[in-house]
Structures are given as C-alpha cells and as structure tokens.
Amino acid sequence: MSDQVLVAGAGPTGLTLAIDLARRGVSVRLVDRAETPFQGSRGDGIQPRTLEVFEDLGVLAAVLSAGRDFPVMRAYLAGEFAGERRMAEPVAPTPDVPYPNGWVLGQSDTEAILRARLAELGGHVEFDTTLADFTQDATGVTATLLRGGVHETVRASYLIGADGGASTVRKGLGIAFEGSTDDSITMLLGDVRVDALDHDFGYWFAAAADQPMNGFALSPLPGGRRFQFAGPPAEDQAPDLAALQDLADRHAPGLGLTLSDLSWVTVWRPNIRLAERFRDGRVLLAGDAAHVHPPTGGQGLNTGVQDAYNLGWKLAAALDGDPAPLDTYEPERRTVAARVLGLSTELLDKLVDGDEDAMHRGPETRQLGITYRSPTEHGPLVAGDRAPDAPLHDESGRPIRLFDLFRGPHATLLRFASADRTPLDDPAIRTVAIRHADAPALPVADRLGSTTLVDTDGHAFTAYAAATGTQILIRPDGHLARRW
Numbered sequence: 001m002s003d004q005v006l007v008a009g010a011g012p013t014g015l016t017l018a019i020d021l022a023r024r025g026v027s028v029r030l031v032d033r034a035e036t037p038f039q040g041s042r043g044d045g046i047q048p049r050t051l052e053v054f055e056d057l058g059v060l061a062a063v064l065s066a067g068r069d070f071p072v073m074r075a076y077l078a079g080e081f082a083g084e085r086r087m088a089e090p091v092a093p094t095p096d097v098p099y100p101n102g103w104v105l106g107q108s109d110t111e112a113i114l115r116a117r118l119a120e121l122g123g124h125v126e127f128d129t130t131l132a133d134f135t136q137d138a139t140g141v142t143a144t145l146l147r148g149g150v151h152e153t154v155r156a157s158y159l160i161g162a163d164g165g166a167s168t169v170r171k172g173l174g175i176a177f178e179g180s181t182d183d184s185i186t187m188l189l190g191d192v193r194v195d196a197l198d199h200d201f202g203y204w205f206a207a208a209a210d211q212p213m214n215g216f217a218l219s220p221l222p223g224g225r226r227f228q229f230a231g232p233p234a235e236d237q238a239p240d241l242a243a244l245q246d247l248a249d250r251h252a253p254g255l256g257l258t259l260s261d262l263s264w265v266t267v268w269r270p271n272i273r274l275a276e277r278f279r280d281g282r283v284l285l286a287g288d289a290a291h292v293h294p295p296t297g298g299q300g301l302n303t304g305v306q307d308a309y310n311l312g313w314k315l316a317a318a319l320d321g322d323p324a325p326l327d328t329y330e331p332e333r334r335t336v337a338a339r340v341l342g343l344s345t346e347l348l349d350k351l352v353d354g355d356e357d358a359m360h361r362g363p364e365t366r367q368l369g370i371t372y373r374s375p376t377e378h379g380p381l382v383a384g385d386r387a388p389d390a391p392l393h394d395e396s397g398r399p400i401r402l403f404d405l406f407r408g409p410h411a412t413l414l415r416f417a418s419a420d421r422t423p424l425d426d427p428a429i430r431t432v433a434i435r436h437a438d439a440p441a442l443p444v445a446d447r448l449g450s451t452t453l454v455d456t457d458g459h460a461f462t463a464y465a466a467a468t469g470t471q472i473l474i475r476p477d478g479h480l481a482r483r484w
Helices: 012-023 048-057 060-066 107-120 168-173 241-251 300-319 325-353 402-406 459-463
Strands: 003-008 028-031 073-077 080-085 130-136 141-147 150-161 177-181 187-193 202-206 215-220 226-231 260-268 271-275 283-285 391-394 399-401 411-416 429-436 451-455 471-474 480-483
Touching: 003 012, 003 300, 012 028, 012 048, 012 107, 012 300, 048 060, 048 300, 048 402, 060 107, 130 150, 130 168, 150 168, 150 300, 168 283, 187 241, 202 241, 215 241, 226 241, 241 260, 271 325, 300 325, 391 459, 399 402, 402 411, 402 429, 411 459, 429 459, 451 459
Parallel strands: 003 028, 003 150, 073 202, 150 283, 411 429, 429 451
Antiparallel strands: 073 080, 130 141, 141 150, 177 271, 187 226, 187 260, 202 215, 215 226, 391 399, 391 451, 411 471, 471 480
16 A cells, blocks of 8 residues: 655654654655664754644653753853853743743754654654655655665655755755855864763853854753864864864863764854745655754754644645645745744854854744734734643543643644533544633533533633633644634
8 A cells, every 4th residue: 555645854854744644543654865863963952832742742751851951051261261141041831831941952862752752653764765756646646765776666645855955855846945055154063072061061162252252162962971062163174073172272271171972073054045835736845855044043953843743734634635724834834934044044143243142042932932823813812823721620620731632633622611512523623611610510411522621720711812702723733723
C-alpha cells in the first residue's frame, strides 16, 4: 500500500509532522539523506509556544527533564569580571500561560526525544535515504528514493519538503528562495568542553572594555560540562578547535581557558531567506526549506516546529476529503515566517552594530503572540488567536486544565454556560461545557456527549472574554477557529 504522506527531512520539523500525522492514524514515511542522526546543539533554544506544542505531542516531560532554563550570563571585559545579566528575566506562570519562559536543550537531544515519541506511535526515520526526484499529478506524488545505490519508486498523496535550506524539494519545484546571504559576517558555532568555568552560568568574553560586543559567548548545554561556543573567526581560519581556542586566548587573556572535546562545529553566515510560496499542488514546504533565519532570537527551530503543527491536522483533513483547511497553510505560515524573519534580522542588526541591548530578549521572541487572525477581526480574542490555558475542576472537584482537554488530534468546542446542550455528531470535535462555580450543576441527561467543567476562579471566562452563551471552536493546533 502506498504511503499517504512522504516527508523529506527528519529534523525537528519533519519529526514533529510525522508524530502529528502518526497520532491521527495517517500513514507517513519519513526519510533523511544523512547517514546518522545529527549530533550538535545548533538550535538549542525552545520557546514557550513550542513547549505548549510539545505538551500536546506528548514529549514535554522528556524535554523538561533533559534541558535547563536560560542561564545567567557573566561578562568579562579585558579579563575583568564586569557583572551578570540575563537575556530575558524569568516570568512567573499564569493561568493562561503555563510555560512563559524559554528552555535550553541541544537540538540533537530534542530530535532524539522526538524520534523516541515517533517510535511509540509505530514510526521511524529512514536515514541514508535520499529523495532523488519527484513528479506530481492530480491525485498524488511519485517519488524516487535512493538508498545504498538502489532506487525505489514510491507513491504518496502528498510530499512535504522539510529538508533544510538547501531543500531538494524546493529546488525541484523551482520556487525562488528570496532574500540574501551576507558573506562579510561569519560566526563560529561549536560544542566544546571548558572545565575551568562554572557550568551553571553562561559567559561573554571581550578583550576590550570599550568594545564590549566584540567577543564570544559560551552557553552551557544541559547534561554535562559542554558549552555552545559562538564567536567571529579570524580571516581564512579553519573551523576547528584551534580556531575556537584562539578566540578564547584573544578575548579572555589571563583566564587560562582551555577548550577541549570539540564535538560539533560550523561556520554560520547571515542567510536570511523566505520561499516565494510554501505550496505547489500536492507538494508543500516547511521549516528551513521554506525560511532560514539568523540564530539571533532563537526562532528558526521553533518556527519550523510550528509549521509542522499547523500543517499536520490540515493534511489529515485533506486526506479525509476536506481540502479547505490545507488551503490556509501557506497564507498563515508564510505570513508568520516573514514576521519572524523580520524580528530575527532586527536582533542580528543590533548585535552587528554593538547595541547595548543586543542580547536582550523580550516577549516578542516567545512566539506566544503568534496569530492567524484576519486584519478585519478585532477584539481581545478572535478567530486565529492562540487558545489560552485555564485551570478548572470537574463536577467531582478534580482539577483539570483546558490544555489537558485540548491534548490530542481533535478539535474542541467550548460552551460557556450555554443553554445549547445538543451533542455534536462530529467525533473529531470534543465538546466541553464550562459553568461558573455558583451555577447549578447540569442534569445528567444534559451532560451526554460533552464534558462539564467548573470555572472555579473565573480564569476561563476571563481568558476567553466569554459571557453566558459564548461558544468557541478550538482548532486541533490550539488556535481559535471561530466564536459566536
């Protein structure tokens, strides 16, 4: 039997999509040209909205257990300690935002957790398998896969290109990758061990006190003594341990820093690009194949994960005979990607210009404010906005969160003290009736087909700007579909 969806690229984007499709019962085949899984920290910043996505997909506990919070950064200028600061001050959780702060976990560790979750759902990654070619017609995609010198022809209903900035899928479609690459700016990124430093902290070293932004950073990675290194290489210097050590010697003189055990290194250049379109018939792009970002602000991995989260339920709907949701993927996610690219570029410009607040990260980087609302929609919470969390109780007094009810492949209909108790016939929609704490309990006969919850402290009514009779449909990806 042919696979319904073929996904090229098994990074965070492809893995997220494969997990979401697998839990919906959609047959998915996930291939990657690499012989083995990527090993390195690369995209190590996980934003709050991505933590919410990971909770829905069933991997949040593992991510939190393996990672750590963003560290306090200690600055050393001309070899002297100059103070401490955070890139972002920690924010206390609220009823509607349970995970308000970012989290640090090396990308390879995040991918390992996602692969394990996919395996629980019966899927796996086919490494050392290259998408060599593909064609499409009105009913599907015919692709040629190459593994070990052997070609295989496969048929899929849809092909998703999650295969990175050099995407074979995007190039095969002839889609322009609009933007620029600035070869005048380069940065060495690598994972190293530095035993002389307290691993609970991050560090910024600059050789000159009057040029505090001209230096390099060491950010602690969870689970050992390793740091992610980031700094500008000398001209024509190879990306190796000697180059990183040279930077440490020049910018941290007298501190005796010895770098060792380099496990991953790359030379990064500002490559800021956005695909002209995210879809061509039955072939779609997601993640770095559709947009590439500067690392400033930690947006790239997170935007790719949320591409996949937006796309999964829409592909499932199309395979079930409703193509309308899939038609919204490109306009929703391309708009978001353009906005996020603007934010990442603005932060990069501040870093290059040496602005004092270049390392500051505000709430705009946390991706909790991402919305798909129409420009004609107005109000505190409308169609397209993120659906907030809220603590509730069931009729027996047991605490439960709205996010607990949203978890899974279904949509959710919230009925706030509504007189309409008619159960929905659609099994893909879970109905939840929410009443005030002082309102009488519903008769048993009126509870059939729905879950009844008590808004003990009024957080749900407040978060959803709801009144008696308000009804709100929540999409499977945790955004409002409509309210009435």
